Amino acid sequence: MGGAAAPTPAALEAQAWGWRYATRHRWALCEVTLRIEPGERVLLLGASGSGKSTLLQGLGGVLGGADEGEELGALLVDGVPAAQAHGRVGMVLQDPDTQTILERVGDDVAFGCENLGVPRDEIWPRVDAALDAVGLDLPLDRSTATLSGGQKQRLALAGVLAMRPGAILLDEPTANLDPEGVTEVRDAVAAALDATGATLVVIEHRIDAWLDLVDRVIVLGTEGETTVVHADGTPKAVLGARGAELAAAGVWVPGHPPAVPPPPAATPGEELLRTRDLVVARRRGVPVAGPFELTVRAGEAIGIVGRNGAGKSTLGLTLAGLIAPETGRVEASAVLAEGAKGDPIRWTSRALLTRIGTVLQSPEHQLLARTVREELAVGPRALALPEDEVNARVDDLLERLRLTALAAANPYTLSGGEKRRLTVAAALATRPRVLVLDEPTFGQDAKTWAELVGIIARLRDEGAAVVVISHDEQVLRALHARRIEVGA
Template sequence: MSALTTPATLEARGWGWRYATRVRWAVRDVELRIEPGERVLLLGASGSGKSTLLQGFGGVLGGADEGETQGALLVDGKPPTEARGRVGMVLQDPDTQTILARVGDDVAFGCENLGVPRDEIWQRVRQALDAVELDAALDRSTAALSGGQKQRLALAGVLAMRPGAILLDEPTANLDPQGVQDVRDAVAAALDVSGATLVVIEHRIDVWLPLVTRVIVLGADPGGTVVLADGSPDEVLGARGAELAASGVWVPGHPPATPPAPSRPPGEPLLGARGLTVSRRRGLAVAGPFDLDVRAGEALGVTGANGAGKSTLGLTLAGLIPAENGRVSALPALAAGEKSDPFRWSSRALLTRIATVMQTPEHQLLAKTVRDELSVGPRALKLPEPEIAVRVDDLLERLRLTALAGANPYTLSGGEKRRLTVAAALATRPRMLVLDEPTFGQDATTWAELVGLIARLRDEGTAVVAISHDEAVLDALHARRIEVR
C-alpha cells in the first residue's frame, strides 16, 4: 500500500438487531467504542452475536424487511450505510463475497465502486494479491480456487479499497497452518502501512495475540448482549482466563475436554480406493493416486495444504463426484445390494450409507427452518412422522439447536450452521460420515461436544473421514492420517 488512510472510529450505542424470522434478538443493547487505529480481537461463545455486530458495522445486514434494529451503530459518527468505503469486511464464508468470474476483476470490484482511477486500481490489485500471497493470474477463474484461496481473494479485495477499518470474521478458518501465518502477516503489514482500525473474530487466538492491543468478549443474558470483558490481552485472557474458558471462549492454556481413545481396534473395511486420482473437471486430476481403506469404527484424517485436493478426495469417497482414474468400491457391508461404486448409487441409497458435511454450510441448506432441515433426510426415506420427530428432537438437543428449531437456517451464526449440517447428516443414521472441517466456527464448549459426538459415533461402528486443518480435532479423534499432496 502506497498511501495512508485515516483510521475509523466504531461505536455501538445500545444497538441491537433481530432477524425478521426470529423471535430472539441476535444482539441487543450493545455498548462499546473502538478508537481510531485500535486493533481489537472480538471473542464470545457461539451465537453470542459477534458476527452480527461486525455485519452491522459493515452495513450489510439489510433494511427493515430483513430485520428490526434498535439503538445506533456509528462509523466516524455516521450510520455505516453512509460511511461509504470506510469499512472493509471479510465474512466467514468467502463464497458470499466472490462476485466476479476472474481473480483480477474480483479484487478490483470494490475500487471500481469507489471511483478509483483505472490505472491506480490495477496497481492496488497487484499489491493486494501480493500482500495476501495469492499466486494466481489476474484472469484465473475464481470458481477454480480452493476455499482457503477464496479467503485470501476476499481479503485482497478489502485491502485494495484501503478502508479506515478492516473487519475480519474468522479469516483463517479454512487455511492450512502456513496460510494462517501468511494471512496474519499480510494483515499486519497492511495495518502498519495504512494505520486502519482492526476488528477480528477468531478462534485461533494465539495467532492474533501479537497483533491486537485490545480484547472484547461478548456474552448473552436474558436482558441482552453484555460485554463480559474488555481490556488488554493480558488483563482479559490472563486474569480471567479460567472464567472465560468455562463460558465457552477459546483461551490459550485452557484446552477443551477431549474424548477417550477408542476402546477397541477398527472393524472391517466399508469402502476402499485403489489407484484413485480425483478431479473436479474431467481430464484435470488434482490429487492421487491413493490406495486407502475406510474402516468401521475408525476415524481417517485427511490433511494437506490448501488447494491440494482434500475436499475433492472427500467428495469422491462420498460418491458425489466420479473418480478421475482408479476406483472407489464399497464393500458388501456398506453397499448392501447396491453397485460397488458409490457414485452410481441413487440419492436415496446414499442417504443411509454415506453422509457428507461440506466445507461451506450454505451449500447444503435446503429448508426454511432448522427443524425442517433436520427432517429432509428422514422424510426422503419415508420414515413415519413420529420417528422423524424423535430423531429431530434428539439431534436438536445434542447439538444445542433446540432454541433455534423454528429459525431460518440462513440467519444462524457460522458455528450454528456447522452444527446444523452435522446434525442433518446424522439424521439418516449412515454407516459412513465424510466431514469437511467439522468444527469450523465452534466455541470451546461446542467444539468439545461436537468432537465427543463424532467419537461416540466412531465407537459405535460408524466410519468417519475427517478433512481438517485443525490438528487438535484429529488428535482428539485418534485419527489415522493420510496427507494429500
C-alpha cells in the same frame, strides 16, 4: 502497499444497538454499547451464537433494511450511520464464497475499488500489491471457480486491502487455512495495518496467531435478552486474569484446552470403502490429487490433511460418491452397499442417505429447508420413515447439538458455528455407516467444539467410519485419526 496516501483510521461505535432477524423471535444482539477508537486493533470474542458476526455485519453495513430485520439504537462509523459510511469499512465474512463475485481473480480484487471510483491507473497496482500481500501468487485471469476455500478466503482479504478502508473487519479469516496460510494472512493483515494505520476488529475462535497483533480484547455475552460486554481490556488483562472464567463460558483461551474424548476402545473393524488407483478432479480432465490406495474401516477415524488447494475436499467428495473419479475407483464393500448396485458414484441419493453422509465445507451449500427443524427432517422423510420416528430423531439431534432454541429459525440467519452444527446434525439424521466431514469444527467455541468432537468420537466407537478433512490438528488428535496427507 504503495499507491495513494493511506486513509485515516475509522472510529466504530455501538449505542445501545440491537438486531433481530426477520424470522427470529430472539434478538441476535440487544442493547450492546461499546466504542472502538481510530487505529485500535481489537479481538472480538464470545461463545458461539453470542452475536459477534452480526455486530461485524452491522458495522460493515451489510445486514440489510427493515425487510431483513428489526434494529434498535445506532451503529456508527466516524459518527455516521454504518450503512451510509461507504468505503470506510472493508469486511471479510466467514464464508468466502459469498464474497467471490467475478469470474477472474484480478477482476474480483478490483471490484471494490471500481465501486469506490478509484482511478483506473491506480486500481491495478493496488490489485497486484493486495494479492502479493496475502501470498496469492496467481495469474490475474485465473478462474475464481477453481480456487480452494482457503484461496478464496485470501482473495476476499485482498479485495478488502485493495480498497484501503479506514477499518478492516475480519470474521474468522483463517478458519479454513492451512498453517502456512494462517501465517500468510496474519502477516498480510499486520503489514496492511502498519502501512495504513487502519482500525482492526477480528473475530477468531483460535486466537493464538492474533494476540501479538491486537491491543484490546472485547468479550461479548448475554444476560437475559441483553448483550453485555463480559470483559474489555488488554489481552494480558482479559485472558490472564479471567482466563478460567472465560474458558468455562466457551471462549478459546490459551492454556485452557477443552475436554477431549477417551481413545477408541477397539481396533478398526470391517472394511467399508476401498480406493484403487484413485485420481480425483473437480473438472473432468484436470486431475488435482492421487493416485490413492485407501481403506476406510468401521470404527475408525481418518484425517485428510494437506495444504490449501491440494485436493482434500475433492478427495472427500469422491469418497462420498458425489464426484466421479478422474481415474481409478471407489469401491463399497458388500456390508456397506447392502444391495445398492455398483460403486457409490452410481448410487441413488436415497441409497447414499443411509450409507454415506456428507458435510460440505460451506454450510450454505447444503441448506434446503425454511427452518432448522425442517432441515433436520429432510433426510429421514426422504427415507419415508414414520412421522413419530422423524420427530424423535430431530428432537434428539436438536438437543445434542445445542440447537433446540433455534428449531423455528431460518437456517440462513444462524451464525457460522450454528450452521456448521446444523449440517453435522442433518448428516447424522439418516444414521449413515460412513461420514465424510469437511471442517466439522469450523466456527465452534470451546464448549461446542468439545461437544461436537465427543459426538463424532461416539459415532466412531459405535462402528461408524469417520473421514475428517481438517486443518484443525487438535480435532485430529482428539479423535486419534489415522492421517492421510494429500499433496505431500
